[in-house]
């Protein structure tokens with residue numbers, strides 16, 4: 001069976017025919033090239049309007065990479081025609097095997113993008129004698145294809161979050177859909193400024209923004225401002241995960257300062273190795289951490305006082321109504337202000353300042369599930385880890401989209 005015949009079976013091109021292939025057994029990678037020419041009498045298609053148009057001239061021959069076989073690289077060779085289109089002027093023709101100026105055939109693009117779901121991009125590139133950039137380009141094309149067909153209907157609850165990447169020096173903003181029945185990543189944007197989030201709302205469009213009923217976010221000022229401006233009708237929730245993480249950060253500060261102080265005074269280093277037993281919830285502690293915690297409790301330490309304040313705050317989330325939750329919140333904040341522990345007082349001030357948004361949690365409780373944002377966020381973190389080393393924001397954006405969105409579309 002001829003190679004042309006095989007290609008006509010697996011990759012038939014309407015209006016074009018395959019010519020006689022040539023093989024160059026170069027080391028280390030042999031190359032197979034298959035020329036393509038227009039079928040006699042077929043007219044070129046204007047790439048701009050998609051209509052057939054009379055020929056104008058030829059461009060130099062180009063090579064389009066196809067899926068390699070038996071360790072042989074495969075290229076299709078073709079000299080694109082230019083058309084004199086009555087409505088668009090002189091344009092390059094549209095060819096059915098590649099998009100725009102891409103040096104990869106569409107078939108090969110999907111092939112690489114498919115592998116890139118399973119393996120690191122560098123591995124895919126190495127496996128198929130391609131380059132990292134070609135794989136990244138293939139994934140990008142696949143993502144663009146998926147995004148163009150993304151169904152954005154029915155989004156009534158969103159979560160906005162920031163993720164740190166490149167070891168915390170750069171931030172990105174991620175927006176999730178967090179409806180009870182549908183959780184997915186919607187959008188990723190560079191930085192965590194008001195501008196970033198405004199871009200999201202522009203992307204979503206006015207009508208779809210108007211349909212949003214609930215939004216969960218951190219207390220990050222830029223986000224609060226934009227959310228209040230763009231979707232003032234939505235119930236804005238400061239969610240549990242973020243509030244508890246503020247408390248944990250406060251405990252960390254108290255512990256670090258107190259440990260330093262104890263060291264300076266030459267006291268027994270009680271707080272050594274205590275970090276995780278103070279941050280974790282009690283039922284997640286390991287046996288060793290439990291012992292460590294029990295040994296600390298009798299001491300009159302600021303750290304322990306802060307820890308107990310945090311543990312107590314967990315009760316807050318069990319309230320059924322915003323009113324009773326508010327009563328608890330006020331009482332807790334009052335005691336925190338008397339604690340004489342500055343980081344805890346700072347948290348209390350912050351909670352007081354956002355009282356209504358925090359109580360919205362109880363108004364929205366049935367509509368959005370807790371822990372959703374953080375769960376999705378972990379997934380995003382995982383994929384950013386894979387993107388480290390390549391270090392561009394674009395990669396992060398593609399990666400995040402790839403992990404959730406495009407997989408659904410591209411099958």
Ligand SMILES: [Zn+2]
Nearest residue numbers: 046049085088
């Ligand atoms: Zn045209």
